[in-house]
Amino acid sequence: MNGSVILSHEGRRSRRKSKRTTTLWLVSGEILITAGILLGLFWVWYLFINDSIHASSQTQASVEVSEAWEDDALDGVVKIPNPQGLAIDPPIVEAVEAGEPFAILYVPRFGPDYQRTIAGGVDLATVLNDSRFGVGHYDESSLLGELGNFAIAGHRTSFGAAFADIAELVPGDKMYIETDAGWYSYVFRNLDYVLPTVVEVLLPVPRQPGVEPTERLLTLTSCHPRFSDAERIIAYAVYEAWYPRGNGPPEDIAQVGKRTT
Amino acid sequence: MYRLLWSTLPGNLAAKVAQMAVIALAALALLFFFVFPFIADTFLIEQSTIE
Numbered sequence: 001m002n003g004s005v006i007l008s009h010e011g012r013r014s015r016r017k018s019k020r021t022t023t024l025w026l027v028s029g030e031i032l033i034t035a036g037i038l039l040g041l042f043w044v045w046y047l048f049i050n051d052s053i054h055a056s057s058q059t060q061a062s063v064e065v066s067e068a069w070e071d072d073a074l075d076g077v078v079k080i081p082n083p084q085g086l087a088i089d090p091p092i093v094e095a096v097e098a099g100e101p102f103a104i105l106y107v108p109r110f111g112p113d114y115q116r117t118i119a120g121g122v123d124l125a126t127v128l129n130d131s132r133f134g135v136g137h138y139d140e141s142s143l144l145g146e147l148g149n150f151a152i153a154g155h156r157t158s159f160g161a162a163f164a165d166i167a168e169l170v171p172g173d174k175m176y177i178e179t180d181a182g183w184y185s186y187v188f189r190n191l192d193y194v195l196p197t198v199v200e201v202l203l204p205v206p207r208q209p210g211v212e213p214t215e216r217l218l219t220l221t222s223c224h225p226r227f228s229d230a231e232r233i234i235a236y237a238v239y240e241a242w243y244p245r246g247n248g249p250p251e252d253i254a255q256v257g258k259r260t261t
Numbered sequence: 262m263y264r265l266l267w268s269t270l271p272g273n274l275a276a277k278v279a280q281m282a283v284i285a286l287a288a289l290a291l292l293f294f295f296v297f298p299f300i301a302d303t304f305l306i307e308q309s310t311i312e
Contacts, residue, residue: 049293125302196308221311223308232309
């Protein structure tokens with residue numbers, strides 16, 4: 001009798017221990033599955049949802065900046081189209097405060113409606129991740145319009161991915177930068193791949209310290225490969241022509257942002 | 262964890278499914294509008310600049 005009571009106690013204790021172990025495994029499994037789902041959701045949000053929302057608002061913000069410049073300039077004056085642009089020294093744009101917009105980038109290769117506002121500085125929080133900008137100017141590089149290297153940065157896979165298609169550029173592709181005074185056109189020349197620490201790509205003559213510049217370059221930098229920031233991809237373009245606002249925008253981008261000249 | 266939540270919810274099967282859907286949507290909204298933006302802004306995951 002005593003023996004069977006002892007066995008019954010031990011049996012119950014063993015069953016309870018076994019149930020506790022099973023519950024522990026079940027809860028651990030649920031926590032791990034939940035963590036996996038949360039991680040997956042985060043990357044879906046980060047790479048697609050957040051990226052898409054930022055791309056849309058960055059485009060809209062730059063359309064508004066461009067329209068404000070258009071409204072302010074030469075209101076009611078008849079414009080003289082000049083499809084070729086002027087092969088002259090363009091105006092030099094003064095340096096701006098960090099986080100202040102001063103130009104708009106157009107790259108037809110990135111899409112027929114592509115445009116992004118360029119702000120001063122390359123701070124992540126206030127410029128590159130900002131829903132109004134997405135592209136920033138390295139303030140240690142040359143000014144827009146001066147001889148040397150006007151260098152800008154943008155994301156490739158997130159926060160609007162301003163330079164998502166940078167690797168798709170083909171030599172000869174046009175790029176344009178709009179300011180309140182007009183449009184600068186550049187012709188894409190080549191790509192370069194460097195480590196993130198190679199600051200020489202920002203020099204007036206990229207990767208040639210101490211050399212005096214003789215041309216105006218536009219340099220785009222972004223991360224490489226896609227979905228990684230182990231390296232940087234660099235795109236170089238060479239200044240081609242200047243389009244004063246009074247002559248209207250270059251033909252390639254006349255319809256971007258539904259602009260009517 | 263989920264079994265406990267399921268057993269805590271009142272009503273029949275249809276009511277429980279509806280309540281679970283509402284809870285899931287609320288959790289998603291909380292994640293997408295508050296938690297994920299906070300994580301992305303705090304940890305600054307993608308670097309695109311030359312440093």
